[in-house]
Amino acid sequence: MARKEIIPPVYLYRRIVQAKLFIDNNFQEMLNLDNIAGEARFSKFHFIRLFKTIYGKTPHQYLISVRIDAARLLLEQAQPIKEVCFAVGFDSVSSFSILFKRQTSFAPSHYQQRCIERKKRMLQQPLSFIPNCFLEQHLAK
Secondary structure, three states: OOOOOOOOHHHHHHHHHHHHHHHHHHOOOOOOHHHHHHHHOOOHHHHHHHHHHHHOOOHHHHHHHHHHHHHHHHHHOOOOHHHHHHHOOOOOHHHHHHHHHHHHOOOHHHHHHHHHHHHHHHHHOHHHHOOHHHHHHHHOO
């Protein structure tokens, strides 16, 4: 009878983490499940199952969240929405807008406008953005 090889869980975990880091470092590229699962050296279906068990999201859901987080930073810097869309790896402004709104509850343009307004308020009234507990602690001295 053939002996079945047992792979240590830490080895499997390292391969999944390697694939996550691959997503983190290459999210702006046109990634697909074959690329990502190949990085971990798993079949697609086994990879999806393991990734979701560890991170609570499918690889695709995780990739979208990484891209949206990067887009937020660029939008806060007043970058044009179309440029942000392509810079973070989306290939369609409409799909980017839909996914951005689904994840943040704001359309990209509305999110960007809120950030611009907040920065203006911070410049006009900087003390209103300091937490009260910090003020009490340092003004009491």
